[in-house]
Amino acid sequence: NAGVTQTPKFQVLKTGQSMTLQCAQDMNHEYMSWYRQDPGMGLRLIHYSVGAGITDQGEVPNGYNVSRSTTEDFPLRLLSAAPSQTSVYFCASSSSGWGEQYFGPGTRLTVT
Amino acid sequence: KQEVTQIPAALSVPEGENLVLNCSFTDSAIYNLQWFRQDPGKGLTSLLLIQSSQREQTSGRLNASLDKSSGRSTLYIAASQPGDSATYLCAVFSGNTPLVFGKGTRLSVIA
Numbered sequence: 133n134a135g136v137t138q139t140p141k142f143q144v145l146k147t148g149q150s151m152t153l154q155c156a157q158d159m160n161h162e163y164m165s166w167y168r169q170d171p172g173m174g175l176r177l178i179h180y181s182v183g184a185g186i187t188d189q190g191e192v193p194n195g196y197n198v199s200r201s202t203t204e205d206f207p208l209r210l211l212s213a214a215p216s217q218t219s220v221y222f223c224a225s226s227s228s229g230w231g232e233q234y235f236g237p238g239t240r241l242t243v244t
Numbered sequence: 245k246q247e248v249t250q251i252p253a254a255l256s257v258p259e260g261e262n263l264v265l266n267c268s269f270t271d272s273a274i275y276n277l278q279w280f281r282q283d284p285g286k287g288l289t290s291l292l293l294i295q296s297s298q299r300e301q302t303s304g305r306l307n308a309s310l311d312k313s314s315g316r317s318t319l320y321i322a323a324s325q326p327g328d329s330a331t332y333l334c335a336v337f338s339g340n341t342p343l344v345f346g347k348g349t350r351l352s353v354i355a
Contacts, residue, residue, distance in 0.1 A: 163342065165342045165343075167345075172347070173347075174333075174345050174346065174347040174348065175333070175335075175343075175345040176345075177341060177342055177343075177344075180341065180342045188341075190341060190342070222287060222288065224288075224342070224343075226342075229275065229337060229339060229342070231293075232278065232290055232293045233278060233290065233335070233342075233343060234290065235280075235287045235288040235289075235290075236287055237286065237287040238286070238287050
């Protein structure tokens with residue numbers, strides 16, 4: 133039981149490049165979400181999903197896309213990277229909205 | 245819009261001391277509140293989850309309380325140890341979106 137896994141752990145992009153951050157969980161959780169963590173700003177919700185085929189925007193969705201084709205996977209796509217997207221990205225999952233949240237180890241992204 | 249505040253932002257205590265971390269939220273209509281620990285450069289580890297119908301939860305030296313009506317939660321750490329040094333975050337689930345986080349309290353326990 134691996135819990136929530138994220139790849140890659142580190143990534144450096146040039147402005148304008150695109151990439152996908154991967155997130156997977158093996159706990160059969162319906163709820164999955166993406167957060168970014170910035171110094172002084174705390175954790176902010178980017179996008180979330182309440183089940184396969186259902187996604188919604190969080191507090192800071194601009195510049196990011198998500199899809200949820202399976203229960204296990206919830207990738208986050210950066211369409212055209214900008215320096216403002218330099219951050220640490222965390223994926224989380226829970227069995228329900230009111231269940232305990234489990235976090236992945238994070239992806240540290242730098243955009244130059 | 246739900247807002248979560250944690251005070252103090254940083255705290256330094258000598259080893260062995262009991263301490264309390266505070267969390268307040270603006271909308272009392274919550275489903276649950278969760279306390280996390282984050283070590284530098286690492287992800288978040290869940291410590292305690294309190295459902296809205298509960299008043300407190302305990303795990304080892306940790307005790308979390310919840311007062312929904314006043315919009316407050318506290319995390320009590322007994323007999324603090326240097327290994328407790330980390331950032332502690334609280335987050336609330338209000339039913340409309342996933343967790344809303346406070347900015348955390350950075351705890352240093354000095355040996």
